[in-house]
Amino acid sequence: MIPVRRRAPTPRLTRLCDSGTRRIKEQGATSKVAEKQWSNAEAAKTEIRTLLELMAPGILRCMYCLDNRGTDIDHFQPKALVPLRTFDWQNHLLACSFCNSNAKREEYPCDAVTGERLLIDPTVDDPSDHLRLLPASGKYQARTARGCHSIRVFDLNREDLRRGRVRMFRLCRDLLPVWHAKALRGDHEGARETAAALLDEPFGDVLRALLRRARTPAMAELTFGTELGAALVAWSEAASGH
């Protein structure tokens, strides 16, 4: 998972969501009412999906696994548990059907004592505060309880994701030095193309994890060797506009 910046709702979206919430309230705010109102809300869903797609990482990737195409509007806090958040824009994320229907479903774990949310919301949290990605093995480890529950609920270490992250790690290892060599010899167009190819790949979390581990030139060289280390440092500098 990587951070996702939530866009401000359009006036039309606000209007559609407000009237959806009002109808749910008027009819008793049960999960059944929420389900019915949601299933009939084609205009709101189109507006929500359009905005979520503008926020999606890579080429319309799922905000949880970063692998599959994001096809579903996920209610982060399930509408069956909190019917009044069915039309809350802050509660909508773009997910693939596997993450939405097979992995997460109606789960929303909270701490039994404090009531604290135990699931990473990539539009609110920086997932790397809660998760550590080991790029060479493609596996996530938890840093916090929220990370631990997120790995379980989103099934983040399922085998297809793990293998996809390893593939992305190898791609980064091969392409970052190519990008760096082009940039160094002044082939800016070529460098831009290589960078765009990497950024459009699924599993943007892998590149982010590599950059995190290469925060200083010394760390980068020690961890990744001279060539890849220098490329990661240059990428970080380019990304931050240095």
Ligand SMILES: [Zn+2]
């Ligand atoms: Zn997914």
